[in-house]
Amino acid sequence: MVKLLIIADDFTGALDTGIQFVNKGIATQVFTKMPEAIGDIDETTEVLVIDSETRPMPAAK
Numbered sequence: 001m002v003k004l005l006i007i008a009d010d011f012t013g014a015l016d017t018g019i020q021f022v023n024k025g026i027a028t029q030v031f032t033k034m035p036e037a038i039g040d041i042d043e044t045t046e047v048l049v050i051d052s053e054t055r056p057m058p059a060a061k
Contacts, residue, residue: 002041006049014051021047 008014014030021028028047035041041048 001043002045002048004047006047007052008049009052010055011051011053013055014049018047018049 006014006017008017011032014032018028018030026046027042027044028049029042029045030049030051031040032051033053034050
């Protein structure tokens with residue numbers, strides 16, 4: 001069951017954050033886009049990290 005959702009602004013940030021939880025033995029999944037369905041998330045996942053790819057967006061958006 002997901003206990004923590006992290007939304008990263010780029011792929012590097014998503015991986016850098018996710019690995020910190022993995023190193024502590026916490027079940028973590030990183031997605032490069034929003035999961036299409038809840039079934040895409042493993043039921044043992046405690047930390048879900050999503051790369052929002054928003055870093056290159058202009059500030060106006």
